[in-house]
Amino acid sequence: MPQLTLSERFRDGPPSRRPEDHHAWLNAEEQRFILWGLKERWSAARIGRSLGINEATVRRFRGKFWDNPELLLELGLFEMMGRARDDEYRCLVCADRIIRRREVERHVVAHYLDRAIVDELYPVEEDEEEFL
Numbered sequence: 001m002p003q004l005t006l007s008e009r010f011r012d013g014p015p016s017r018r019p020e021d022h023h024a025w026l027n028a029e030e031q032r033f034i035l036w037g038l039k040e041r042w043s044a045a046r047i048g049r050s051l052g053i054n055e056a057t058v059r060r061f062r063g064k065f066w067d068n069p070e071l072l073l074e075l076g077l078f079e080m081m082g083r084a085r086d087d088e089y090r091c092l093v094c095a096d097r098i099i100r101r102r103e104v105e106r107h108v109v110a111h112y113l114d115r116a117i118v119d120e121l122y123p124v125e126e127d128e129e130e131f132l
């Protein structure tokens with residue numbers, strides 16, 4: 001069963017926050033919703049309103065993954081296609097299919113960070129450059 005892309009996951013709206021979670025930090029689903037909103041070019045204010053959280057919390061989350069892009073890779077934003085030896089993955093942000101785990105990680109992070117930062121964090125290896 002293929003996993004849902006962010007657009008499919010939030011087709012019916014944002015995850016709802018329980019009143020007792022009012023002061024809790026964002027859960028993984030809320031973080032994924034923020035990433036979906038950013039991909040749709042929503043403002044932090046609009047994302048915050050939809051989720052029922054403070055706009056500042058949205059900005060704080062964005063700051064966190066800017067400082068630590070590995071956080072983006074902990075949210076299940078890509079899935080493996082078929083068998084492991086095919087080394088094919090699907091991005092759940094945009095549904096593109098990508099060969100090689102390293103490349104799909106680069107690709108996911110590149111949805112949210114500047115190209116220069118991505119190149120620094122995930123340099124293209126020399127044997128890959130021939131194929132570009």
Ligand SMILES: [Zn+2]
Pocket residue numbers: 091092093094095096107108111
């Ligand atoms: Zn993508």
